[in-house]
Amino acid sequence: MGKQLREIYGEILKEVGATNNDIVVLDADVSGSTKSAIFGKAYPDRFYNCGISEYTMVGMAAGLAKMGKIPFVNTFAVFISTIGLLGARNFMSYSGLNVKYMGAYGGLSDAYDGATHHALEDIANMRALPDVDVLVPSDAASTAFIVNEAIARKQPMYIRLSRDAMPDCHPEGAVFEYGKGMIVREGTDVTLIGCGIMVSKSMEAAELLAKEGISARVVDMFSIKPLDEELIEKCAKETGAIVTAEEHNVIGGLGSAVSEAVVKTFPVPVEKVGVMDTHAESASYKDLFAKYHLNAEDIAAAAKKAIARK
Amino acid sequence: MTDEKKKELEALCLEFRKCLIETLHSIQTGHPGGSLSVCEILTTLYFSEANISPENIDDPNRDKIILCKGHAAPMLYLNLAKKGFFPMEEMKTLRQLNSRLQGHPCSKETPGVEASTGPLGAGYPMAVGVALADRMDGRDSYTYAILGDGELNEGVVWETALNVNKWKPDHLITIVDWNKVQLDGTTDQIMPIGDLAGKFAAFGYNVIECDGHDVAALSDAIAQAKAAKGVPSVILAHTVKGKGVSFMEGKNAWHGAPIDDASYEKAMEELGGAQ
Ligand SMILES: Cc1ncc(C[n+]2csc(CCOP(=O)(O)OP(=O)(O)O)c2C)c(N)n1
Ligand SMILES: [Mg+2]
Numbered sequence: 298m299g300k301q302l303r304e305i306y307g308e309i310l311k312e313v314g315a316t317n318n319d320i321v322v323l324d325a326d327v328s329g330s331t332k333s334a335i336f337g338k339a340y341p342d343r344f345y346n347c348g349i350s351e352y353t354m355v356g357m358a359a360g361l362a363k364m365g366k367i368p369f370v371n372t373f374a375v376f377i378s379t380i381g382l383l384g385a386r387n388f389m390s391y392s393g394l395n396v397k398y399m400g401a402y403g404g405l406s407d408a409y410d411g412a413t414h415h416a417l418e419d420i421a422n423m424r425a426l427p428d429v430d431v432l433v434p435s436d437a438a439s440t441a442f443i444v445n446e447a448i449a450r451k452q453p454m455y456i457r458l459s460r461d462a463m464p465d466c467h468p469e470g471a472v473f474e475y476g477k478g479m480i481v482r483e484g485t486d487v488t489l490i491g492c493g494i495m496v497s498k499s500m501e502a503a504e505l506l507a508k509e510g511i512s513a514r515v516v517d518m519f520s521i522k523p524l525d526e527e528l529i530e531k532c533a534k535e536t537g538a539i540v541t542a543e544e545h546n547v548i549g550g551l552g553s554a555v556s557e558a559v560v561k562t563f564p565v566p567v568e569k570v571g572v573m574d575t576h577a578e579s580a581s582y583k584d585l586f587a588k589y590h591l592n593a594e595d596i597a598a599a600a601k602k603a604i605a606r607k
Numbered sequence: 608m609t610d611e612k613k614k615e616l617e618a619l620c621l622e623f624r625k626c627l628i629e630t631l632h633s634i635q636t637g638h639p640g641g642s643l644s645v646c647e648i649l650t651t652l653y654f655s656e657a658n659i660s661p662e663n664i665d666d667p668n669r670d671k672i673i674l675c676k677g678h679a680a681p682m683l684y685l686n687l688a689k690k691g692f693f694p695m696e697e698m699k700t701l702r703q704l705n706s707r708l709q710g711h712p713c714s715k716e717t718p719g720v721e722a723s724t725g726p727l728g729a730g731y732p733m734a735v736g737v738a739l740a741d742r743m744d745g746r747d748s749y750t751y752a753i754l755g756d757g758e759l760n761e762g763v764v765w766e767t768a769l770n771v772n773k774w775k776p777d778h779l780i781t782i783v784d785w786n787k788v789q790l791d792g793t794t795d796q797i798m799p800i801g802d803l804a805g806k807f808a809a810f811g812y813n814v815i816e817c818d819g820h821d822v823a824a825l826s827d828a829i830a831q832a833k834a835a836k837g838v839p840s841v842i843l844a845h846t847v848k849g850k851g852v853s854f855m856e857g858k859n860a861w862h863g864a865p866i867d868d869a870s871y872e873k874a875m876e877e878l879g880g881a882q
Contacts, residue, residue: 326757326790326797334791346791348760348798349727376726409636409702411710413677413725580704588704 302440302458303401307332309444310369311339318343320448321361324371325351330460331371331401351376355384355396362394367448373407374400374416374457382422389453390426397447398423398455403433403493404544405572405589406460411579416457417572421549423455424522430454431522433551435496436465439519442473450475457493461582464497466517478525484514487600488532488539492518492551495542495570501593502542506600513600524554530562538603539567542596547571566606568599608655608823616654616822620646623685624851625878630681630698632871637702637710640861641755642682644786644819644846649674651825652751653686661691664719667741670748673734676755676784677711677724678863684708684717692719728761730754731781735767738776749833753782757789760798765810771839772811780832781812781841784819786848788859803843812841819844852877 314320314336326349328334337344347354351372358368370377377398378385388394400419407414423431432447432454434440440458447454466481473479481496482503489499496517503513514536516528533539539559541552552569559567572589586592623646631637649672653659657670674683681701688695693707700706707717711725721737724730734752741748758764771779783803791797800806804814813835817828825844832840848862849855852874866874875881 324791326760328791330790346797349757349789350760350762350798352762380726409634409710411702411725412713413709413711413723578704579702579706579708579710584704 300437301460301462302434302437303332303460305437305440306399306444306458307335309441310336313445313448314340314343317448319365319367320369321345321366322369322371323347323354323358325349325354325376327372327401331399333369333371351380352384355381355388358396359384359388359392359394362396367395367397369397369399371399371401373414374403374419375414378416378419378422378455385423385429385455386426390429393428394453395451396453400455400457402460403457404459405577405585406582408582408585409579412576415577417546417577418549419457420521420543420545420551421553424549424554428453429522430520432520433457433492434519435491435493435517436463436467438465438467438471439473439517443519446475459494463494466497466500476520476523476525478516478518478520478528480514481517482513482515484512485536486512486538487604488514488516488536489542489596489600490516490518490529490532490539490551490555491542492521493544495544495591498591498593499542499596502596502600505593505597511600511604518551518555521551521554524558526558526562529555529558533559533563533565537565537607539565540570540596540599540603541567542570544591545571546574548574566603568603570596570599608826612655613823616650619654619689620650620822621878623650623682625875625881626685626698627681628852628866628871628874628878629881630701632866633699634702635865637681638678638863639855639866640788640848640858641676641679641784641786643850643852643855644848645676645679645682645753645784646850647820647822647825648753648782648784648844649682649686651822653690655822655826656829657749657751659690661718667744668746668748671721671737671750673722673724673730673737673750673752674712675724675730675734675752676727676758677730680710680712683712683720687719690719727755727758728763731764732767732770735770735774735776735779738779739774741778742776749778749780751780751782753784755789756783756785756787756794756800757797759783759800768807768810768812775837775839777835777837777839779839780829781839783841783843784846785843786846788848788857788862790859790862792859807841811838813838814841814843816843816845819846820850
């Protein structure tokens, strides 16, 4: 297991914050959980713990951005993408302000706290906002890339992190490109397109499929918006079937984005792995993945279904 | 409150504290601090002041208790179980797969739970809606809304306060579990609340303060709130986060930390041993 993505994020902010004085960090009384406290400890004069007032926090961030600061706004993914949604729409999307929303505890990762704390519609909410980019890192290396891009790019972004550590799925020295997906395993029969933790689950699924003589390509689609439509078209043409895998409602997230792209260019069967339009519940992360069918076996089964539909 | 009743409630509170520590230790998740601080508030309501039971739960004339600070769900469940809404045995399933006892209260799944809460602040306006409906339909029942002091940071609480002052649902009784600690630190460190009594008074409330760990004082405060006609009351209940377990008291670190074995042993010893 690698490091927790939220920890990597906190450390990079602190590192870059040493020389970039425009970075300001806001949190809403969960800085120990989001790891924004790492920055807060180092630069208390550029850190605002706004208390439990998310709606106010995002508005303050907009004002800071207007004046040239680079605000990173932190709370649980579920709260920033719901309570923070109006601010995102008005200030990030409509006004184009350079605000970064950091959604800690994406997907089911705040497992035991239950449905009120799971974020299964954050990608859908944020993706529907014009000009707001949506990024979901899958491991330590992609987190580092995305956080550095977020600091450098003058534009609004939503970045979804996770509570747990994630296995590495990119080789050392992997070179990422903003707005592009990454093929992490070659294959010819089907393409498994994932984001977040579902990339490593897709890698596992590809192993399972290989044992049955099925060659599966795996793509890390860490940039959900902008979406790498070129790569999707290429995979559709070369493998003839696609499975999307996401820790999100199957409505409105990665699966929807990929389907929308495929039908525009080269329609092939698409099967979606994700939470099937339901709220989940309190349980261990592992139990939730099993009950809501988000494991490698589920992705492999979906792959066979997609291939059969060719 | 009679001495006998006081003793009964105090015994219940001790039982609930022990069971809380046992449960949260065994599942290694859940929020001890805010559950311990709200213990007397919930227990006094369920076992003395509020008219709620499994028998009358379908009767709109019963009282309603809305735990806005939903992370204290385990203490709510202990009260509901003891009331007979579900077996005490079920506490073991808290936060586990397929349980009715969710990490934060779910009104759709769990018998006796009035409102799905967890997102802080959101429950308070709902309590106002309930109280307004009762008044519209001529019911004499009371609605109790229990809020955390960190929860008061949320703007929606003060928007609700404006509405309370406008619509004056005097059968709404707001109780603040004023333990002076939130998640990242003390309320003074994270969001100073200042003159809380003065703030609520300025919003038009009848403000009552009491010791939130004294069941008789809570009972008196509720009687005062009921006596104030035409004006909604808020009870500022002075409490201690983690109350009853010395090393948890006043410590934000015990807001949601799993209880390790050594801490479990120590806590149970302080509470006088297992049931
Ligand atoms: C809208 C929202 N923001 C953040 C959280 C995370 N959170 C849960 S409890 C808590 C602290 C609550 O403090 P307080 O209201 O004082 O509760 P208590 O001390 O009684 O436990 C926070 C920030 C949440 N549940 N909901
Ligand atoms: Mg508190």
